[in-house]
Amino acid sequence: MTGPTGVRCTLMRGGTSKGAYFLAEDLPADPAARDDLLLRIMGSPDPRQIDGLGGAHPLTSKVAVVSASADPDADVDYLFLQVAVDRAEVSDRQNCGNILAGVGPFAVERGLVAPGATETSVRVRMLNTNERAVATFPTPGGRVDATGDAEISGVPGTAAPVVIEFPAGDAPLLPTGRIRDTVAGAEVTCVDNGMPTVLMPAAALKVTGYEQPKDLEEDLALADRLREIRLAAGELMGLGDVGDATVPKLTLLAPPRSGGAVATRTFIPVRCHTSIGVLGAASVAAGLRLPGGVGEGIAELPRHGDRVRIEHPTGFLDIDAVIDPDAGAALRTAVVRTARTIFDGTVFPRPPAHPSGGNDGSAPR
Structure with missing residues (x-):
C-alpha cells in the first residue's frame, strides 16, 4: 500500500x-x-x-x-x-x-x-x-x-x-487598565495572567453557572450574547477583531458548591469547556484576587495561603496565585498538572x- x-x-x-x-x-x-x-x-x-x-x-x-x-x-x-x-x-x-x-x-x-x-x-x-x-x-x-x-x-x-510555574510576564494583568468594564451592557473584569479572559457573573447572563456544558451550548440566546460580549471585549483588550479567534476566553462565575473558591463555566469560544484550561484558570485566580472585580460577592477566597481552587464541570483545578493589586501585576503563578x-x-x-x-x-x- x-x-x-x-x-x-x-x-x-x-x-x-x-x-x-x-x-x-x-x-x-x-x-x-x-x-x-x-x-x-x-x-x-x-x-x-x-x-x-x-x-x-x-x-x-x-x-x-x-x-x-x-x-x-x-x-x-x-x-x-x-x-x-x-x-x-x-x-x-x-x-x-x-x-x-x-x-x-x-x-x-x-x-x-x-x-x-x-x-x-x-x-x-x-x-x-x-x-x-x-x-x-x-x-x-x-x-x-x-x-x-x-x-x-x-x-x-x-x-x-508536573509542576508548572509561570514567572511574572511583561503584559499587564488588566489589559483595559481597569478592574471593571461594561462590555456590551455586561459588567466584566478583563484579565490576562497568561490567557486573555473575560470574567462575568453567571447570573448576569440569566444562567446559574452550574449547568452542564451541553445544556449551555444548546442555549442559542446565550451563544448570541456571548459572541456579542466577546467581540466587544476583544477590541477593548487590544486584541482587535476576534471573530475568527479563540481568545479571549469567557468565564462565567458562580458561588462555589464543592469547597472551592468559585464555580466556573468557560467558553472556547462558544463551546463550553468540560473543565478549564490551565492558563485560563490562572487568569481567573488572579482576577478573583483583585479588589473590586466582578468576583467580589461571588467567590469565597481562602483566608490563608496562595492556593485558589477553581471548580469546573468535572471537578477542580488548584492554582497558586499571588498578585500585587496596587501595581495590577501577577507576582507568582503555579499549577500542578500531569x-x-x-x-x-x-x-x-x-x-x-x-x-x-x-x-x-x-x-x-
Missing part, C-alpha cells in the same frame, strides 16, 4: 487535553504547508475527524511543536496550534497550559534536554506570546516516569506530578485534496 510519507509523532495527554507533539524539524518550515499537513494529520475538517488523530472536540484536536531554543534563558521553544475540528483552520493565537504539561517530558524523551538523576526542570519559551514557564517533573534514574500519585480532575487515575505519552511512532496524514475537489474531508451526501 502506498500513500503520503509518514511523520514522527508523539500523542500525549497533557492535563485535561490531548494532542500531537512534533519536533519542529519534522514539520514543514512554511506555516501554510505545515498547517495543511496538520489538518490532514488530525482529520480536519470533519465533525468526527474520522480520518485522523483528532478526537472530534477542541480539547483533543491540539498540536505542540517543540524545538531547542536559541534563547539563553530557555531550554526549548513551544508553539501551540489549535486545529479546528469542522473547519480547515489552524490557529496560533493562544497558548495552552494543559498541552504545556507534556512539553518537558517530550523534550527529555526526544533528547532536547538532558534529564536529571531524580527530577528535571525544563525552561519553556511559549512562542505564541513569548511568555515563559518552568516545568518540573520526576526523572528517577534519568528517565521520564509518568507513574505517580498526583490526581487531577477530569483525568482517570493518577500520574507523576501528562502521559499515549503512543510514539509514525503518523500517516490523509492524502492532499484532489484538484477536482474530492477527498476534502466533507461528509457524504
